[in-house]
Amino acid sequence: MNCQISQYVSKNRSSLQNKLFLLLIMICCTMMLFSCADSSNKKIKIGLSMDSLRVERWQKDRDIFIAEAEKLGAxxxxxxxxxxxxxxxxQxxxxxxxxxxxxxxxxxxxxxxxxxxxxxxxEGIKVIAYDRLIRESEPDLYISFDNEQVGYLQAxxxxxxxxxxDYFLLGGAPSDNNAQLLRKGQLRALQNSIDKxxxxxxxxxxxxxxxWDPNDALNKTEQVLTQTNNQIDVVVASNDGTAGGVIQALEGQNLAGKVFVSGQDAELAACQRIVKGTQTMTVYKPIRLIAKEAAQAAVALAKGETLEKAKQKVNNGKIDVPSILLTPIQVDKDNLDEVVIKDGFHSREKVYQTE
Known part of the structure; x- marks a missing residue:
């Protein structure tokens, strides 16, 4: 009798242990499923580290980038x-x-x-260099316009x-790789005429x-005007901010509109100067395009996806960085409406100051 009871207890204990083991497995599986679901539903978080917001165009980059990233759920x-x-x-x-x-x-x-x-x-975090190349490192992507081509288009x-x-070449910040590329493009356009x-x-x-300080551009242009006794025919200014400083210096000598001046970024003030005739041209880099492309690339990298559009390579002194290089556009008074205004970058009322 005692033997039968012992066998019964042993059998039930074994059955109970099996049930507890199965229950533990079910609990673990459920927790893993919830963990995976939580991971898949976790929002992508993107950090946008900006040099500054002093230049008008960077405010537009920021706003368009955020809107596109949020649209993609980040x-x-x-x-x-x-x-x-x-x-x-x-930061x-x-x-x-x-x-x-x-x-x-x-x-x-x-x-x-x-x-x-x-x-x-x-920390396993991917890095995108936005519009300016990061040197001596291994960024995962560089997205920009062809800045050497921008300089070429200006000159x-x-x-x-x-x-x-007589040409005066005024570069941007020497610490900015873009400024060096712009100068390279400018000289590529001018070198043959210089040699001749x-x-x-x-x-x-x-x-x-x-x-890229307009006040520094103003001061340097004033110095050169003094040194040359106002003998300057052309100023190759590398962006619209510095072009503004150049034109202010030219106005002080009654030369605004008489000296040809380039720019870059199609800032509102620059477009207004083009209409007025004091700035000759700018180079438009469709900000909407680069900001959206960058946001899309950031989300794709966060998901571990391959960047199909990164078909170009730019050497940064250490590696050939996978790159997306977009096409810049020359803009003057003849195509300002068709390019900048039609793209929605500025309204016609603001450019022509009819508001």
Missing amino acids: DVIVQSADGDERKQNE AENMITQGVNVLVVIPKDSVAASQIVKAAHA EYLLRKKPEG GDIRLVAEGKHWAVN
Whole structure:
């Protein structure tokens, strides 16, 4: 009798253990399913690290980027470094700590920002260099316009307008890789005419506007006007902000509208100057296109997807960075309406100041 009871208890204990084991397996599977569901439903978080928001175009980049990223279901953290490279690195570290999936960086300094790439990669975070190449590191993507071509378009246009004369080349921030590419493109357009003696570079073409500052552009142009006794026919200004400083200096000598001046970015003030006749041209880089492409690429990288559009390569001194290079457009008074206004970048009322 005792033997039968013992067998019964043993049998039921074994059955109970099996049931408990199965229950534990079911609980574990359920927790894993909920964990996977939570992971798949977790929002992508993108960090947008910006050099500054002082220039009008960067405000547009920010707004369009955020709108596109949110449309794709991502959250965006934006921080602006106010032109301070150390501050930008600190802000990027902060966004890494906040757990962003991707960092999109508009670097203040193309070399200093390499530390951002290294810090992000140490945490498994992808990095996109936006419109400015990050050097001496391994960013996952570079998206920009062909900046050497932008410089070429500036100088080529002015050369057609003034094939002979005295040219002043005013670059942007020397710490910005784009400024170097622009100068390279400008000289590619001008070199043959320089070699033939058709055009002469005043101040040896060595001037750069610190931090792309219009006030610095104003001061440097005033200095060159004094040195040359106002003998300047063309100013190849590398963006619209510096063009504004140049034109202010020319106005002081009653030369505005008489000297050909280039620009870049199709800022509202520059478009108004083109209408007025004090700025000759600008180069339009469709901001809507680059900002949307960058947001789409950031979301794709966060999902671990392959970037099919990154078919080009740009060497940054360390690697050939996968790149998406978009096409810039020359703009003057003849196609301003068709290109800039039609694209919705500025309204006709604001450009022609009829509001």
